[in-house]
Amino acid sequence: MREKFERQLVELNNTMIDMGNKVIESINGSIDALINRDIEKAKKIMENDNEIDHLQKAIENICFNLLVAQQPVAKDLRAITAAMKMVTDMERIGDHAADISEMTILMGKDSKIDNFDHISKMAAETMIMLNQSIEAYVEKDTKKAHDVIEHDDIVDKLFDEAKKDVIRLIIESSDDGEDATDLLMIAKYFERIGDHATNIAEWVIFSLKTEN
DSSP, X not given: OHHHHHHHHHHHHHHHHHXXXXXXXXXXXXXXXXXXXXXXXXXXXXXXXXXXXXXXXXXXXXXXXXXXXXXXXXXXXXHHHHHHHHHHHHHHHHHHHHHHHHHHHHHOTTOOOOOOHHHHHHHHHHHHHHHHHHHHHHHTOHHHHHHHHHHHHHHHHHHHHHHHHHHHHHHHOGGGHHHHHHHHHHHHHHHHHXXXXXXHHHHHHHHTOOOO
């Protein structure tokens, strides 16, 4: 019985990794589409959000089967509960990648805005956070989870810089005000992605707590 349970846990971990990789791919694609004004790629990212939703449902089904059929002990119960919470955050990250792509489409190919430096850095840092948070869960690494939480300060500082960039854009050219506002929304989405990665790390820490 325990052997079957362990096999299902491996399946859970592998599917979590698949979902994490798919979400990272969406984040990477969304920033690439933004910088290169690639409208077709942006549309593809939005379409791929359905795959992320499908993986979320698959993980929830695995967790449900583990809870119902295997009667997990307290330690296992925390791990399964954490996984169910984590996939909700991962799904929201996928939604934000789609949101960013939608903003890219709204800005269009003719947008004159080309200052994406801080936003590109935000994208890179959030991908690091997400990847490490998933690794922390699979590897049962509390230190790595704490590193993710501390890393969120970097994203927050970059968000502050991105806001300053937007203010400068509006001051320099009021005609670009609408696109500048869209750019601020994109920066906010990346800031939220960092928050969701932090949530995932916090659930990892919860899953690895030991009984007193």
